[in-house]
Amino acid sequence: MSGFVDHAQLNVRAGDGGAGCVSMRREAHVPKGGPDGGDGGTGGSIWLVADRNVSSLLAFRDHPHRRATSGTHGQGKKKHGHGGDDLVVPVPEGTSVYDQDGVLLADLVRAGDRWLAAAGGRGGKGNARFLSNSRRVPTFAEQGEPGEERWLDLELKLMADVALVGFPNVGKSTLISVISAAKPKIADYPFTTLEPNLGVVRMDEGDEIVVADIPGLIEGASEGRGLGIQFLRHVERARALALLIDLSPLAEHTPAEQERILLGELENYRAELLDRPRVVVGSRSDLADPDDAPDWDGPTVSAVTGAGVPQLVGAMAQAVRGARQAEPEPEPFVIHRPQPEGLVIERTDAGGFLVRGRAVERAVALSDLTNLEALSYVQERLRKLGVDKALAKAGAKDGDLVEIGRFAFEYTAD
Ligand SMILES: Nc1nc2c(ncn2[C@@H]2O[C@H](COP(=O)(O)OP(=O)(O)OP(=O)(O)O)[C@@H](O)[C@H]2O)c(=O)[nH]1
Numbered sequence: 001m002s003g004f005v006d007h008a009q010l011n012v013r014a015g016d017g018g019a020g021c022v023s024m025r026r027e028a029h030v031p032k033g034g035p036d037g038g039d040g041g042t043g044g045s046i047w048l049v050a051d052r053n054v055s056s057l058l059a060f061r062d063h064p065h066r067r068a069t070s071g072t073h074g075q076g077k078k079k080h081g082h083g084g085d086d087l088v089v090p091v092p093e094g095t096s097v098y099d100q101d102g103v104l105l106a107d108l109v110r111a112g113d114r115w116l117a118a119a120g121g122r123g124g125k126g127n128a129r130f131l132s133n134s135r136r137v138p139t140f141a142e143q144g145e146p147g148e149e150r151w152l153d154l155e156l157k158l159m160a161d162v163a164l165v166g167f168p169n170v171g172k173s174t175l176i177s178v179i180s181a182a183k184p185k186i187a188d189y190p191f192t193t194l195e196p197n198l199g200v201v202r203m204d205e206g207d208e209i210v211v212a213d214i215p216g217l218i219e220g221a222s223e224g225r226g227l228g229i230q231f232l233r234h235v236e237r238a239r240a241l242a243l244l245i246d247l248s249p250l251a252e253h254t255p256a257e258q259e260r261i262l263l264g265e266l267e268n269y270r271a272e273l274l275d276r277p278r279v280v281v282g283s284r285s286d287l288a289d290p291d292d293a294p295d296w297d298g299p300t301v302s303a304v305t306g307a308g309v310p311q312l313v314g315a316m317a318q319a320v321r322g323a324r325q326a327e328p329e330p331e332p333f334v335i336h337r338p339q340p341e342g343l344v345i346e347r348t349d350a351g352g353f354l355v356r357g358r359a360v361e362r363a364v365a366l367s368d369l370t371n372l373e374a375l376s377y378v379q380e381r382l383r384k385l386g387v388d389k390a391l392a393k394a395g396a397k398d399g400d401l402v403e404i405g406r407f408a409f410e411y412t413a414d
Pocket residue numbers: 166167168169170171172173174175185186187188189190191192193194214215216217283284285286287301302303304305
């Protein structure tokens with residue numbers, strides 16, 4: 001699996017909403033037609049969707065920007081603008097999405113999981129919408145809302161059914177090359193494998209299990225020794241573990257010591273890894289000295305002679321079946337941090353007030369505040385959203401400066 005990338009930055013920019021239109025109806029025999037400006041179209045949103053056919057984050061490394069198209073503006077005769085097209089960005093299964101502060105936003109675990117990465121801007125309302133008993137000739141319309149834009153950190157943890165865990169040089173890569181079509185580099189020195197390799201093992205019953213050959217672990221890996229934590233991460237999501245214990249005379253530690261050290265590193269990294277179903281097998285069994293064989297009474301395997309390979313694959317498949325059955329049904333998708341709604345009032349350093357909240361910020365952002373009529377509409381709208389009451393409750397006094405988005409005004413109690 002060359003080109004395996006496990007981190008990438010992604011910039012998403014949703015489409016802007018189209019502006020609402022200011023227009024008055026004109027007809028041959030109707031001297032004073034009413035307002036007929038249509039609404040702007042909604043901007044396209046950006047969705048991240050887990051896709052089985054994508055195996056790495058490579059696509060984002062050189063091209064980190066994704067944009068959705070904007071909505072078009074409204075027109076006269078109440079013609080509404082067209083919506084922008086949503087953009088679907090495929091990511092590998094097992095992609096976690098973080099914001100720039102490291103807060104987890106979504107886990108796209110299984111194929112089909114979707115997450116709204118950037119919402120398209122709402123289209124502005126045309127002046128036809130602002131007609132009321134007191135406002136017969138509205139001369140203003142709303143602007144389109146800008147589309148959301150942000151940088152995301154994507155992290156891919158390999159989704160494997162079985163992770164091959166063992167000291168360097170025990171034959172993990174050789175084994176995966178024998179049981180799957182993976183062709184990793186194999187060599188007679190430690191730390192040959194620098195990036196995880198995934199191999200799909202096809203079972204006779206038509207089932208598939210995905211096996212991950214990860215770089216060798218050594219004592220202290222959970223504290224960062226060797227290739228350390230970088231690769232322990234990839235063990236995290238494997239359903240089952242296969243521990244390979246070197247039976248060759250070259251092994252530095254006895255089989256029992258190897259097992260103890262490997263389990264200790266896994267536990268140190270994440271204790272629940274010890275609860276995963278696991279298979280423990282003696283590896284490179286053909287190299288074991290017949291006269292001075294190491295003390296091992298578990299199953300054995302030789303990837304070179306093929307002895308014990310079918311039994312090992314069978315045991316791995318059984319461990320995976322058990323783990324799959326114990327799994328809860330996956331949620332279709334997970335959103336860890338829903339958009340906050342409502343109204344928040346904060347004190348500013350200058351002694352004034354800052355009002356935050358999606359609805360109030362929107363009311364201000366979309367309006368042309370140089371148009372007096374629009375301004376009085378916005379004030380009415382803010383009152384309806386409860387801004388005046390909330391300010392009074394927060395202790396605002398006449399003359400205090402109140403800010404909402406790019407809008408600032410002096411508070412007056414009435
Ligand atoms: N005789 C024999 N040699 C083996 C067997 N499995 C692997 N080897 C040899 O052992 C050496 C190391 O094999 P690898 O498959 O690269 O070992 P690894 O566990 O992937 O090593 P790292 O990637 O460094 O962690 C190579 O020279 C292989 O040819 C086996 O079953 N029998």
